[in-house]
Amino acid sequence: MLEGIVQIGRALLENKSLIDNLIKELPTTDKKGNPYHVLKLKFSEENLELDVSEEMDSDTVKKYLYIGTADGPNSPQWYASNHKITYFLSETLFNLTNIDFGEPLNQKLKHIFEKFYIDLGSDIKSKYRYALDLSYLDPNVNVRKLYEEYSEQNKGDNKEFLKVLEKEFEKILIKNYGTKLSEFGLFVIYIDGEPLSKYEEYKQKVLKYKSSSKKRKTSSKKENRKDLRCNICGSTENLTDDLKKMKIKYYTNDKITFASELDKNKFYKNMVICQNCLNAILAAETYLDNKLKTKLGDLDLYIFPHFIYGEPLDKSELDLVVDKIINSYNIVKNLKSVKEFEEKIFGITDENRYFLVNFMFFKKSQQATKIRRFIKDVPLFIFNKIAGASKNAREIVEKAIQMNYETYIDLQKIYYLIPVKINAREVTEYKYILDFYENLLTFKPIEKETLIGKFIEAAKVIYLQKNGYNIKKDSLEFYILNSNMLVKFLEKMGNLKGGNTLDTSKLNVKEDIKNYISTMGYDEQQSAMFLLGVLIGEIGNSQYKKYNSDKKPILNKLNFNGIDKSKIIKLANEVFAKLEQEKIRKYHEKTYADMKRLLDENLENWKLNKNENLFYILSGYSYATIKTIMKGETENE
Numbered sequence: 001m002l003e004g005i006v007q008i009g010r011a012l013l014e015n016k017s018l019i020d021n022l023i024k025e026l027p028t029t030d031k032k033g034n035p036y037h038v039l040k041l042k043f044s045e046e047n048l049e050l051d052v053s054e055e056m057d058s059d060t061v062k063k064y065l066y067i068g069t070a071d072g073p074n075s076p077q078w079y080a081s082n083h084k085i086t087y088f089l090s091e092t093l094f095n096l097t098n099i100d101f102g103e104p105l106n107q108k109l110k111h112i113f114e115k116f117y118i119d120l121g122s123d124i125k126s127k128y129r130y131a132l133d134l135s136y137l138d139p140n141v142n143v144r145k146l147y148e149e150y151s152e153q154n155k156g157d158n159k160e161f162l163k164v165l166e167k168e169f170e171k172i173l174i175k176n177y178g179t180k181l182s183e184f185g186l187f188v189i190y191i192d193g194e195p196l197s198k199y200e201e202y203k204q205k206v207l208k209y210k211s212s213s214k215k216r217k218t219s220s221k222k223e224n225r226k227d228l229r230c231n232i233c234g235s236t237e238n239l240t241d242d243l244k245k246m247k248i249k250y251y252t253n254d255k256i257t258f259a260s261e262l263d264k265n266k267f268y269k270n271m272v273i274c275q276n277c278l279n280a281i282l283a284a285e286t287y288l289d290n291k292l293k294t295k296l297g298d299l300d301l302y303i304f305p306h307f308i309y310g311e312p313l314d315k316s317e318l319d320l321v322v323d324k325i326i327n328s329y330n331i332v333k334n335l336k337s338v339k340e341f342e343e344k345i346f347g348i349t350d351e352n353r354y355f356l357v358n359f360m361f362f363k364k365s366q367q368a369t370k371i372r373r374f375i376k377d378v379p380l381f382i383f384n385k386i387a388g389a390s391k392n393a394r395e396i397v398e399k400a401i402q403m404n405y406e407t408y409i410d411l412q413k414i415y416y417l418i419p420v421k422i423n424a425r426e427v428t429e430y431k432y433i434l435d436f437y438e439n440l441l442t443f444k445p446i447e448k449e450t451l452i453g454k455f456i457e458a459a460k461v462i463y464l465q466k467n468g469y470n471i472k473k474d475s476l477e478f479y480i481l482n483s484n485m486l487v488k489f490l491e492k493m494g495n496l497k498g499g500n501t502l503d504t505s506k507l508n509v510k511e512d513i514k515n516y517i518s519t520m521g522y523d524e525q526q527s528a529m530f531l532l533g534v535l536i537g538e539i540g541n542s543q544y545k546k547y548n549s550d551k552k553p554i555l556n557k558l559n560f561n562g563i564d565k566s567k568i569i570k571l572a573n574e575v576f577a578k579l580e581q582e583k584i585r586k587y588h589e590k591t592y593a594d595m596k597r598l599l600d601e602n603l604e605n606w607k608l609n610k611n612e613n614l615f616y617i618l619s620g621y622s623y624a625t626i627k628t629i630m631k632g633e634t635e636n637e
Helices: 002-013 092-097 105-116 143-153 161-177 200-211 221-226 264-269 275-291 315-333 338-344 382-401 411-415 431-441 448-464 476-493 511-520 524-547 553-557 565-581 589-605 610-636
Strands: 037-043 048-051 117-119 130-132 184-191 293-296 299-309 354-365 368-378
Touching: 002 275, 002 299, 002 315, 048 161, 092 105, 105 117, 105 184, 130 143, 130 161, 143 161, 200 275, 275 293, 275 315, 293 315, 293 411, 299 315, 299 368, 315 338, 315 382, 315 411, 338 382, 354 431, 368 431, 382 476, 382 511, 382 610, 411 431, 411 476, 431 448, 448 476, 448 610, 476 610, 511 524, 511 610, 524 553, 524 565, 524 589, 524 610, 553 565, 565 589
Parallel strands: 037 184
Antiparallel strands: 037 048, 117 130, 293 299, 299 354, 354 368
8 A cells, every 4th residue: 555655755756845745736716616715814013904816726725835734633733824714713823933933933923923812811722712803804893702702601612712703704804805704715824925834934844844753762773673674665764653744544553452562662563664755655645635536425535556667757657647547437437428438538558657556445534534445456457347347237228128228337326326324424334335346346256145135225215215325215216227237237347147047938928028037137036026026016007197196005015124935925916916906917917927937936945035035026116117107208209
């Protein structure tokens, strides 16, 4: 993992300094395309002014040296540019006065802090103790009075007072400038007409803070000689095991069971790196956020190359490789057509360079990044393989239903076919979905029984309209059809094996039903359940017409927790009775007869479990329903 990241960092540092490579990108426009602005807090010896005139562009973050926030959730925030105003209203100036920038900058910062900030009380944490005196922007605003009123109602919770300050600050913006906080993409501090980020003293402190770590002290020459080498390059110079500067948590350093010899003082043996490799990792982590961060459903993801030979010489070569990887990924993530893929896919290898692709699923936790799953060494042809399998799976489904079908299986579609519990767009149960993607991308087998169990779980979510899942609850019929398409996709990818297909020449059902069974490759038991589902679908179609309602009472006969073998005979008899009741038995006698024959012949040696029984019943129901829906749409046209 780290080897690929260090390769990226070395290429970045080839032509640019570390501090240039730490600059983070920010969006320059809102979702509607309106440009964001820069809000400047201009401090001078006697005055505080706001400047809201500058529009953001791609160079803004570099101009104001935007590098995000200070490392760690409890670290003092002192950077002079931020994408939120919060820190500037409270702690930033105070923290700046605790850093030695040399004279005269120290005196300027001290004067500004003492003049323009109010001390709310020594009993308050320094993080929330100070507040910008907004009376310099609007004489009618009394911050101390605001705090007194707030503290009477919220004793001991000073953090929330920042929201009060923000609201008052925004009122000033609206009143005096006709603008809101949401219209700004960056906030910066000016000192005497110049951005603080342009002061050389400030730049040097930022660089020292970001790159310096505590050097590893050795207890003996023997330890130094034997143990202490950079885990990445093997160097013995400038070593450190203080890796808190790194944003991504690559290894465990807080559980005693991971320490060497179960000694809390020997975590350093897990990882020791030199300053050069640390700098490369810091540069690469920023690059990951700027260029290689994406999403798959609600999952956050980094995709980055690992060069086996022919490492990139500089950033321009790296950018070229990365752009091609991300472009290929984005197409198979949301595949509109294979033609689009074929037209836009790039050749991403050459004779002088070969690399594999790593997928790192992660979660941002406060200011740290925890790795959820690392899928390494994925071959480059995976993108072509996915596009080809998706094309084949779609063609199979179109042939099966004998109609055009515009849906493709892609990486994003898969996410919404496998149920995942979510809370406020945050995935809370992700093991199976990550296992699935890992097996898919590395061509490992996927357990079909477990997958079908997930399909049934999703069907239950749709039918019962359950909340807290990633499943779209609009159409059970099309969900089941797409699930069948996913099965065919996985067979084409090599993750699933196909079974023995039923010889449909022995069936007496309609030709379109025979075609579906043979095209989808159902065996005898699967076909029996499919035919039972077709009959349920036809009863549902009759009930839909009768009641002019989406509710179909026949579906109440299905247990969405699964249908075991003992319940199949009972369900078959109930379906026969419903065919009589709806007066449509004469139209479907052959279908029922074939279903019953296949059922009787296989019942003693039944292999399908309760979820598989229900899945193939729902597949038949889906087929009968969708054929009716599409037939109606064609007639309307």
